[in-house]
Amino acid sequence: MSATERDEILAALASPAVTAPTRAALLARLDARYERQHFTEAEFDRLRAVAVRLVPHDPAELDLSGLIDHRLQLRQTDGWRFADTPPDGQAYRELLAALPTNFEILAPEAQDATLHDLQRRHPHTFEDLLAELTEGFMAHPLTQYRFGYAGFMDAPGWPQVGPNELEAREIRYGK
Amino acid sequence: MANDLRASLTDLDVLVIGTRAGGAPLLARLASAGLRVAALEAGVRHKPAEMPTDEVAQASLFWMDERLSAGKDPLAFGRNNSGRGVGGSTLHYTAYTPRAQPDDFQLFQEFGEGVDWPLEYADLAPYYDEVEAFLGVSGPADYPWGPPRNQPYPHPALPLNGAALLMERACHELGLRTFPAANAALSRPQQQEGYGLRPACSNRGFCQAGCSTGAKASLDVTYLALAEARGAVIVSGAQVTNLIREGGRVVGAHYRQGDQMLSVRAERVVLAAGAIETPRLLLLGGLASGSGQVGRNFMAHVGVQVWGLMDDDLRPYKGIPGGLISEDTHRVPGLVGGYLLQSLGVMPVTYATQYARGGGAWGAALTEHLSHYNHVAGINVLGECLPYEHNFLELSNELDGRGLPKPRIHFSFGDNERRMSAHAEALMRELWARIGAREVWALPRAAHTLGTARMGHDPVSSVTDPFGRVHDEPGLWICDNSTFPSSLSVNPSLTQMALSLRTADALIGDLVTDWVRVGA
Ligand SMILES: Cc1cc2nc3c(=O)[nH]c(=O)nc-3n(C[C@H](O)[C@H](O)[C@H](O)COP(=O)(O)OP(=O)(O)OC[C@H]3O[C@@H](n4cnc5c(N)ncnc54)[C@H](O)[C@@H]3O)c2cc1C
Ligand code: SF4
Numbered sequence: 001m002s003a004t005e006r007d008e009i010l011a012a013l014a015s016p017a018v019t020a021p022t023r024a025a026l027l028a029r030l031d032a033r034y035e036r037q038h039f040t041e042a043e044f045d046r047l048r049a050v051a052v053r054l055v056p057h058d059p060a061e062l063d064l065s066g067l068i069d070h071r072l073q074l075r076q077t078d079g080w081r082f083a084d085t086p087p088d089g090q091a092y093r094e095l096l097a098a099l100p101t102n103f104e105i106l107a108p109e110a111q112d113a114t115l116h117d118l119q120r121r122h123p124h125t126f127e128d129l130l131a132e133l134t135e136g137f138m139a140h141p142l143t144q145y146r147f148g149y150a151g152f153m154d155a156p157g158w159p160q161v162g163p164n165e166l167e168a169r170e171i172r173y174g175k
Numbered sequence: 176m177a178n179d180l181r182a183s184l185t186d187l188d189v190l191v192i193g194t195r196a197g198g199a200p201l202l203a204r205l206a207s208a209g210l211r212v213a214a215l216e217a218g219v220r221h222k223p224a225e226m227p228t229d230e231v232a233q234a235s236l237f238w239m240d241e242r243l244s245a246g247k248d249p250l251a252f253g254r255n256n257s258g259r260g261v262g263g264s265t266l267h268y269t270a271y272t273p274r275a276q277p278d279d280f281q282l283f284q285e286f287g288e289g290v291d292w293p294l295e296y297a298d299l300a301p302y303y304d305e306v307e308a309f310l311g312v313s314g315p316a317d318y319p320w321g322p323p324r325n326q327p328y329p330h331p332a333l334p335l336n337g338a339a340l341l342m343e344r345a346c347h348e349l350g351l352r353t354f355p356a357a358n359a360a361l362s363r364p365q366q367q368e369g370y371g372l373r374p375a376c377s378n379r380g381f382c383q384a385g386c387s388t389g390a391k392a393s394l395d396v397t398y399l400a401l402a403e404a405r406g407a408v409i410v411s412g413a414q415v416t417n418l419i420r421e422g423g424r425v426v427g428a429h430y431r432q433g434d435q436m437l438s439v440r441a442e443r444v445v446l447a448a449g450a451i452e453t454p455r456l457l458l459l460g461g462l463a464s465g466s467g468q469v470g471r472n473f474m475a476h477v478g479v480q481v482w483g484l485m486d487d488d489l490r491p492y493k494g495i496p497g498g499l500i501s502e503d504t505h506r507v508p509g510l511v512g513g514y515l516l517q518s519l520g521v522m523p524v525t526y527a528t529q530y531a532r533g534g535g536a537w538g539a540a541l542t543e544h545l546s547h548y549n550h551v552a553g554i555n556v557l558g559e560c561l562p563y564e565h566n567f568l569e570l571s572n573e574l575d576g577r578g579l580p581k582p583r584i585h586f587s588f589g590d591n592e593r594r595m596s597a598h599a600e601a602l603m604r605e606l607w608a609r610i611g612a613r614e615v616w617a618l619p620r621a622a623h624t625l626g627t628a629r630m631g632h633d634p635v636s637s638v639t640d641p642f643g644r645v646h647d648e649p650g651l652w653i654c655d656n657s658t659f660p661s662s663l664s665v666n667p668s669l670t671q672m673a674l675s676l677r678t679a680d681a682l683i684g685d686l687v688t689d690w691v692r693v694g695a
Contacts, residue, residue, distance in 0.1 A: 019387065021225055025232035054537045075576065079237060079253020083245035083571075083583055112538065119535075130537055131528045138527035138545060139231040147546050149523050151492030152228050157377025161336040161494030163487035170490065 001061050001142050009145050012173055017153035026152060030141045034066030037073040038089060044069060046096045049104045053111050055133040062143070064136040068092070068129075078132075082124040091125045098122060148174030183408045187211050188686060190441035192415050192428060192456075195263025196671035197655030197678075198447030199394040199402065200306065204679035206405035210686070213407065213439065215430050217414035217448075218260030223396065226387040230524040233384040236260055236267045240575050242451065246566070247587035250475055250621055251532075254525070257449050257624065261411050262395035264449075265668065267383050269497040270359040270391050271517060272312050272669040274303050276321045276505060279512075279663045282559070286511045288591075289561045290660045293632050293641035296322070302673035307357075310392035310672075311365040311373070314357035320502035330362045333376060336494025337487060338552035339518040343499055345606035346516070356500035356517060359392035359669075369404030370396045380492045380520050398672075413437075416579065418444060418460050418651070425462070425651035431577065442689075443650055443682060445643075447675075450624035450657040451568060455582045457628065457638075458570050465647035468638050470568040470627050474662040475586060477514060477558035478622035479596045480529075481603035483612030485550050496520030504556075505664065507598060511591045512559030512664055514599055519553030526551060533618035544614075554606060556599040560621065560662040563589050568627055586621065623667055628657035642681035643674075654678045 009030065013023050036044045048065040051057075057064060072089045085091045098121065099114055100106070106114070119126045137143055144152070150170045160167065189205050191198045191214040198214055205212045221236060238257035244250050258264030277296035282289035304325055307314075314328030332355035335343065339355075346353045360376040367373050376390040389396045403409060412432055419427040419438060427440035446453050454470040457463050499518040506513045527545050531537070536544065565587055570580040588596065600617045607615045631637025634646035639658055645651040654675055656667050663670060 019228065021227035021232075021387075022229055025227040025229045029231075054541075056539055056542055077239060077241040077253075079239040079256070080242045080244050080251060082249055083243040115537075119537075127532055130541075131531045134527050134531040134541070134545075135231065135524055137542070138524045139229070144523065147523075147548055149492070149548060151380065151490075151523065154228050154377075154379040154381070154492075157379055158490075158493040159378070161334055161378050161490075162340055163337040163485075163489055166488060166490070 005142065005145060008173070009141050012153060013141070015153065017155050017169055019155050022152050026141050029139065032067070033063050034070040036066065036069050038069045043093060043096055046099065046104060047092070049111070050096065050099070050115065051133050053108065053115055054130050055137045057137060062137060062140050064133050067136045068132055081128070085124050085128070088128070092129060095122055095125045095129060145174045150174070180408070180410065184213055184410070184439045187213055187439065187441035189443045189445060189682065190215070190428060190439055191445045191447055193263060193446070193448035193452070193655065194261050194394060194399055194409065195258065195265060195447065195449060195655065196394070196668045197675050198445065199262070199398040200672045200675035201445060201447070201654055201679040201682070202407050203398045203402035203405065204676055205683065206402045206407035208683050210683070214409045215413040215415055215428065215439070216261050216409060216411050218258070218263070219411050220261045220395070221266055221385060223385070223387050223389045226385040228379065228381050228384070228387065230384045230522050236385055240577070241581055243571055243573070243581055243583040244586070245583055246585040248621060250584060250586050255622070257451060261399060261409060262393045265393040266385050266395065268393070268668055269382055271497040271666045272307070272310070272357045272359045273500065273502070273515065273665045274321055275663045275665050275670050279665070282512055282661050288511045289559070292660050293630055299670065299673045299677065300325070302676045303669065305676060306669060306672045310359045310397055311361050312357050312359050312392070313362040315355045318354055318357070319352060320505065328357060330365075333358055333360060333362050333495045333498065334378065335498045336378075336380070336520050337489030338491060338520055339494070339498030341485065341487070341552050341610055342518040342554050342606065345610045346501055348609045349606060351501050351503045353499050353501045356497055358495055358497050360386070360495055361390045367397060367400060369400030376495060378494045380494055380496055381522060382496055383525065384522060414577070415448070415456060416577070418456060418462060420460065420462065424649045442686065443652060445652045445654050445682070447653070447655045449655050450627045451582055451584065453653060453655055453657045454568050454627040455570065459579065462651070463628070463638050463645045463648045466635055466638055468629060468636065472562035472626040472629055473566040473568055473584060473586060474560040474562055474625040474659070475621035476560055476623050476662055477592050477595050477599065478555060478620045479600050480519065480553050480555040480618045480620060481600060481607060482551050482553045482616055482618070483607035484547055484614040485552055485612055488549055489552055490549055491521045491526070491551055492523065494520055504599070504602070507595070510595050510598065511561060514556040514558030514595060514664055516603070517555055517557065519555050521551065521553055523548055529618055530616070534616055554603045556603070557622070557664060557666060558592075558595045558599065559664045560625070561589055561591055562626055562629070562661065588621070623656070625656045625659040625662050625667065628653050629660045630658040631660060643678040644681075652678065652682060
């Protein structure tokens with residue numbers, strides 16, 4: 001995250017267009033980092049290698065793999081799972097173990113080929129992991145800034161809702 | 176405080192379990208009639224002003240105890256379904272509130288498939304009027320589908336957002352009629368007994384993550400506020416683990432609050448925990464087992480969505496997400512029943528995770544697509560789902576964090592649902608193509624939880640009578656989506672609230688008869 005990006009995100013979050021509970025949630029997420037607790041070091045390294053291929057991101061900016069580890073450690077679920085898969089933590093472990101042993105050192109294109117194969121062989125767990133990474137990615141203030149998402153600045157409401165009817169703060173924010 | 180609460184939970188006439196569309200209007204009706212009533216609600220209170228405009232931070236609005244999804248079309252629960260909280264899933268519903276049409280209740284008569292309801296549209300019509308007026312539903316004058324209204328919608332229709340305006344244009348090009356949808360969010364301020372002034376909707380578009388202004392008619396700011404103002408007690412954070420049966424009657428419930436196990440008794444118990452938790456509690460207690468119908472006939476509406484990427488800057492986070500409707504596909508030649516079309520605004524995380532699950536794309540293709548979030552518009556359908564032998568809920572051997580067996584829900588589309596989904600997808604693809612969408616993709620999907628304790632006249636084939644009395648379990652009533660004998664091709668909440676008031680009136684009648692009999 002460049003210094004400009006960070007400044008613009010912080011300025012937007014500080015503005016009166018953001019409600020206090022919204023600001024608190026997004027500020028906490030902006031710099032969230034998690035200590036690995038659930039996975040082994042080897043598993044976690046592999047998870048991270050998979051994660052950057054599935055949802056391209058810089059782990060130094062967005063700790064998407066840490067977020068998954070953290071959730072599993074807290075034993076939280078998203079409310080359901082496919083009946084033919086084991087509980088989330090175990091399912092993810094098995095998914096990672098199904099990759100070739102040298103996955104981390106493969107070239108990116110070769111990694112992607114093994115991931116396509118993984119998606120075919122374990123469609124349900126693959127889908128769950130992809131969705132969880134995507135959620136962490138899209139919910140992050142940095143992604144939202146880069147995609148020009150301004151929906152959190154809603155305290156004054158949005159009097160204009162038709163196509164191309166933008167408020168100044170929507171035009172100004174993001175790339 | 177604890178003692179006050181305990182005192183208020185003695186000598187109860189009626190205990191209600193769950194505070195959604197089945198439990199809340201009934202609770203208010205009974206309290207208004209002067210009865211001593213209380214509700215146990217597993218979730219906590221979510222005050223509007225404390226709600227962040229953020230989907231992940233609002234995950235606690237949803238029922239997150241793990242459910243197991245089986246079958247050929249396994250259903251997503253969690254953020255895709257049931258609620259948890261004072262007000263249940265109305266805290267996160269889109270607030271689309273169309274009425275069912277008269278023929279929805281008589282599917283078997285019309286097609287020789289599905290089942291008929293043991294009641295008619297005319298039985299519900301006065302309750303529909305009452306609920307719409309009380310919630311403050313916004314809607315158009317001259318709605319063309321269904322019987323003529325006795326009274327106009329209490330408030331004018333809400334403004335249409337980008338997706339709604341594009342869908343309107345596309346439908347008109349194809350010759351389909353559209354109207355602004357009935358939506359239980361206010362287009363004008365309204366005074367609400369027990370809550371105060373609810374403001375007009377400010378178009379902040381986050382209805383599915385909770386309305387932070389009180390504009391949306393979730394039950395906490397409407398019927399539950401009224402219920403408490405009229406003397407009902409609502410115990411939050413209280414999850415029922417089992418019903419109490421003594422001397423052949425259901426007389427109360429055991430519940431867990433924090434780490435305490437408590438119990439409460441009442442003359443009548445109303446189970447209103449939703450179409451998954453209600454049959455789960457019945458199966459756990461071996462209750463209402465006479466018909467063998469508990470957990471059977473699980474239904475979820477055909478709910479395929481089609482998304483288009485547009486040149487226009489649409490900002491899908493703005494405006495009421497439930498904006499435009501067409502019921503011109505209410506009957507489609509070759510299908511049993513039909514469906515309706517609704518426009519979709521969408522919040523970013525919901526859109527992104529749906530695309531990830533439904534599109535199968537990952538890597539740069541995924542993030543590139545998501546970077547165009549501001550340009551997406553959606554249409555979704557809501558269509559009839561027939562009851563089938565192969566769709567049911569059972570208890571699994573796996574225990575959840577509370578030590579209770581997780582429910583396993585089997586769901587597979589039948590032939591009619593598959594054909595309906597294909598028909599709807601083709602139509603929506605054509606709509607978006609008409610107005611020059613750049614990229615169009617479809618998310619096959621099913622939504623809402625229905626059935627599992629169906630009502631009917633015959634105790635052999637149904638769990639409750641047409642008012643919600645459980646046939647073979649004196650003292651116990653059911654009032655939630657689980658009693659739906661067929662799915663109806665509309666969003667369920669308005670009909671459920673109407674049914675709730677109707678059940679309340681029957682329940683009051685029963686109690687009065689009892690008291691007259693014992694000379695109280
Ligand atoms: C995103 C979204 C949008 C929707 N939009 C609409 C819409 O526009 N219009 C519409 O009509 N419908 C809409 N719905 C559907 C509807 O609101 C419900 O989600 C659906 O019908 C399923 O609810 P349910 O029957 O499981 O009940 P729930 O909403 O889950 O209600 C059950 C209540 O009982 C409580 N409970 C459950 N078990 C216990 C227990 N053991 N002890 C104590 N309390 C308990 C729960 O906490 C909850 O409050 C929408 C749903 C979703 C997910
Ligand atoms: S769009 Fe309106 S009803 Fe929906 S959350 Fe916002 S203010 Fe509430």
